[in-house]
Amino acid sequence: MKKALSWLVVVFMFLSVLQIGVLPKPVKAAESRNATFVAVRFVPIGYDRDGKKLDPPRDFPWQKAGEQVWGRSGYGMPDSLIAVSSEGINVPAETKELQANPLYWTDFYLTVTPAGGRSQETEHWYAVLDSVGQLWFDRDGRFNDSRYYEPADPTNLRGYYISGSCKNNPLARVDPSTGNNTQGPYILDPANPRFNATVDENGNPVIYFWDKQYSGRMFRLGWVDMVDYPLLRGTGTIPPLVSSIVAEETGILVLS
Numbered sequence: 001m002k003k004a005l006s007w008l009v010v011v012f013m014f015l016s017v018l019q020i021g022v023l024p025k026p027v028k029a030a031e032s033r034n035a036t037f038v039a040v041r042f043v044p045i046g047y048d049r050d051g052k053k054l055d056p057p058r059d060f061p062w063q064k065a066g067e068q069v070w071g072r073s074g075y076g077m078p079d080s081l082i083a084v085s086s087e088g089i090n091v092p093a094e095t096k097e098l099q100a101n102p103l104y105w106t107d108f109y110l111t112v113t114p115a116g117g118r119s120q121e122t123e124h125w126y127a128v129l130d131s132v133g134q135l136w137f138d139r140d141g142r143f144n145d146s147r148y149y150e151p152a153d154p155t156n157l158r159g160y161y162i163s164g165s166c167k168n169n170p171l172a173r174v175d176p177s178t179g180n181n182t183q184g185p186y187i188l189d190p191a192n193p194r195f196n197a198t199v200d201e202n203g204n205p206v207i208y209f210w211d212k213q214y215s216g217r218m219f220r221l222g223w224v225d226m227v228d229y230p231l232l233r234g235t236g237t238i239p240p241l242v243s244s245i246v247a248e249e250t251g252i253l254v255l256s
Contacts, residue, residue, distance in 0.1 A: 036112055038219070039254050042104035042129060060105050062126065062141045069142045070102050070128070075175040077102070078145055079132050080185050081194050089160060090147040090174050100130040107141075110215055123215050133192045134185035135221075137209060144180040146173050183209065188223045222254035 043049055045059040056065045063069050071077040071093070078093035079100045085091050093099045110123035126141040136143050151162040152169035169176035187195040188205055197207045207221045 036110055036217075036219075037254075038108045038110070039224070040106045040108045042106050045102050045105055045128075059102055060126075060128075060141065062107075071099070071143065071145065072175070072177070075145050075177070077130065077136070077143060078147065078174070080134060080147060081132070087160065089150050092174055093145065100132045100134060102128045103131055104129045110211055110217060110219075123211065125211075130185075132194065133187060133189055134194065135188060136182055136184035136186075138182045139214075140179075140181065142179065142182075144173075144177055144182045145175040146180055146182040146184060148172060149174045149176075152176070181213075186221060188221060224254055 041049075046054055046057065048054060048061055054061060058065060058067075060069060074092060074094055076093040076096075076099040078090075078098055080090070083091055083093040083098040091098075105126065105128050107124065107126045109121035110125060111121070113120045113122070124139070126138050128136050128138075128143060130136070136146075138144075149169065149172050150156045150158060150160040152165045153172040154161050154166055166172065171180070173180055185194070186207055186209070187197065188207065189195060190199055190203070190205055195205070197205050200206050204222070208218050209221050210218045
């Protein structure tokens with residue numbers, strides 16, 4: 001009996017040396033995904049990010065002198081609350097009374113490919129906040145009225161489709177230009193009468209920006225108040241703060 005027990009112990013020791021037994025199944029590491037958190041400051045139109053006036057004078061840094069990039073003739077950028085017909089259909093903002101003016105601009109990149117000092121940024125977008133609190137996004141910086149236009153949509157449920165109009169306006173937008181790739185308007189302030197989104201349990205707007213055509217990514221939009229430091233200062237060892245065009249009017253756009 002003792003001899004058999006000794007042999008059994010030897011066998012187990014031999015098997016342990018060979019590491020024969022039930023081994024854990026290797027698990028493939030989860031594939032990492034590139035995520036981007038964007039927080040960018042708005043800049044007053046007519047100025048660059050350093051607080052200097054654009055030269056030659058224009059609204060936006062990417063705008064060429066004399067170029068119209070905020071709406072176009074016959075299709076101004078609208079005040080979405082009043083640029084509507086009596087039937088509630090969005091209509092072109094042909095007159096100044098129906099239009100909104102640009103106040104602040106910013107730009108950002110949706111994709112950052114990390115590579116140390118050689119990181120690359122892609123998916124460039126521009127954004128403008130207008131005089132009635134509407135936020136617009138555009139890939140090329142040429143903003144158009146991108147609101148829904150029922151008469152060009154044969155599937156609309158209210159019966160306002162105009163026969164054949166979808167041929168020249170397949171995306172059913174107020175401005176039928178083929179270069180209309182603007183998105184908006186987005187309203188971030190729940191107190192704005194144009195606000196039509198929902199809010200979460202903390203009272204924050206639940207609004208998403210979707211880059212459907214290119215990256216396919218979706219970002220939740222947010223707005224952060226920022227204690228502003230005026231861009232213009234006096235002279236001296238400790239420069240006193242002086243009035244600035246952006247004082248008390250600056251905020252940060254957040255995409256997460």
